[in-house]
Amino acid sequence: MTDDTSKRRLGRGLAALIGEMDQPTGSDQTPKTSADDSVPIEFVQRNPRNPRRTFDEAELDELSRSISQHGIVQPVVVRTMPEGRYEIIAGERRWRAAQRAGLVQIPVLIRDVDDRTALELAIVENVQRSDLNPIDEAEGYRQLISEHGYTQNDLGDIIGKSRSHVANTLRLLKLPHKVREMLGRGDLSAGHARAIASTSSPERLAEQIVRKGLSVREAERMAQRDGEAVVEPRPKQPPKDADTIALEKMLGDHLGLNVSISHKESGGFLRVDYKTLDQLDDLCRVLQSAHRPQ
Template identity: 45%
Template sequence: MVKKRERTGLGRGLSALMADIEVPATATPVGDAAEADARGLRRIPIDRIRPNPEQPRRHFAETALAELSASIREKGVIQPLIVRPDPAEPQHYQIVAGERRWRAAQQAQLHELPVIIRDFDETELLEVAIIENVQRADLNAMEEALGYRQLIDRFGHTQDKVAQALGKSRSHIANMMRLLALPEEIQGFVRGGQLSAGHARALLTVDNPVTLARQAIANGWSVRDVEQKAKASGAKTKRTKTKPRVGDKDADTVALERDLTAAIGMVVNIDHQTSGEGRVSIRYKNLEALDQIIRLLSNG
């Protein structure tokens, strides 16, 4: 029986995967039987390289691709792709990291690309693809938040572990993941660049986030404007409530609500009484979300 390999930490670490290896200007094409150079670098025909079907990143800006293609046409591909042997097609390779470079190289009509071949299993393939994506500077806030969610949901990593591996603060991870609790229409505004992450965070506290988001876009409100409108909306809601509120929540309860909301992507409310009793409620939007709650509770 094959013993299952234990997973420790977060994947193999970015330093081991994304080494900054430059392609020599006089690099020689490498055939199937030829040896790679001392650094493991090879050159592979571009038509034998396939994208990762589980690639988390789905949107590649055409303008940015065109700019990268022009640079590649002039200077070549400086940073090699990370690939693995394609399990479904012999003599072909699957992209682990570098699909954007592969797409731009196709536009530049290159015939081969520099690659480093690594032997990843399916789990590592997806994990590394997610990590590479969330490290990119041009991700929109929703893509970044989904990347964190995938690392936590699919691989059981904690927010602390993800933050440590990616060199980010835990509060940044939690705050970005909170955006996943927003209505889909607002998430679409963020993906499309109509609203920033700052706008979206300000909308988390209001009862009518979609209405306020539409007004923000129509009127060109700044993040500060939205924060002020959200505060005024919250104050108005509080004044018109007829149901009495027993005390304000302490900072620990609020922080716990935010962590749980970020962890499961649904709004979690905790009503904790001074007697020690309380209630935890989760707001879901559809049956799929309800199924997710049931799976989480069933798995302990």
């Protein structure tokens, strides 16, 4: 499978990819993957590179009760590992809930894929189901970019999101650790986090958002006010002596423009203000004529 083909398939979603992988391929028409199967649950292990890191305990208990009554409706997608074991590609939540329900066997779809494709599938499945919190989603994107050479445009094509969504999600990883934890727990939304990401004190603002129960729009206004509050006023210039004021007036009269001089012991600068391009042209002519040979 070429990179381009893989990305097109992933762009159509996990279900489409699974359907295609069940079809015969190659000259001998031998499928690359097995049909639905059932394996001992103790032989199945989580993927340590799975972008999803957090699982809601109440949701796991609810799913466990459902599995106890109806079994696992959708198989867990796995790949083969050494010593007869299987690593989860998609469906870790179902696997965890099945363990709580006391299942001995679980239905699986076995896929022969490499590390990169396994990570792609995990991200696609979780993003399409909205199962990833924003930080887990950002970590998954970061892995694909840093370890597999993906661009933000590539990721947008794969997950069916815009490039700006990918870029804004990756920005969340620059937030302080405490704010990322609040995002992971669901105390903050991605919209809240984006609103305060560029401020000087995102941790303080995040605490205010949670404490006051602010909407994203309210958080944006608060972040804007905070940014205005931290703008430092320009330092006051010391009063100019009479000689400097006189020199400014003389030059200003000669040039027909406003002139400002700032002088210190170590040097200074001279500033000439103009309002139109014609005034700038006149100033250039004056300066050129001053150096013209007589």
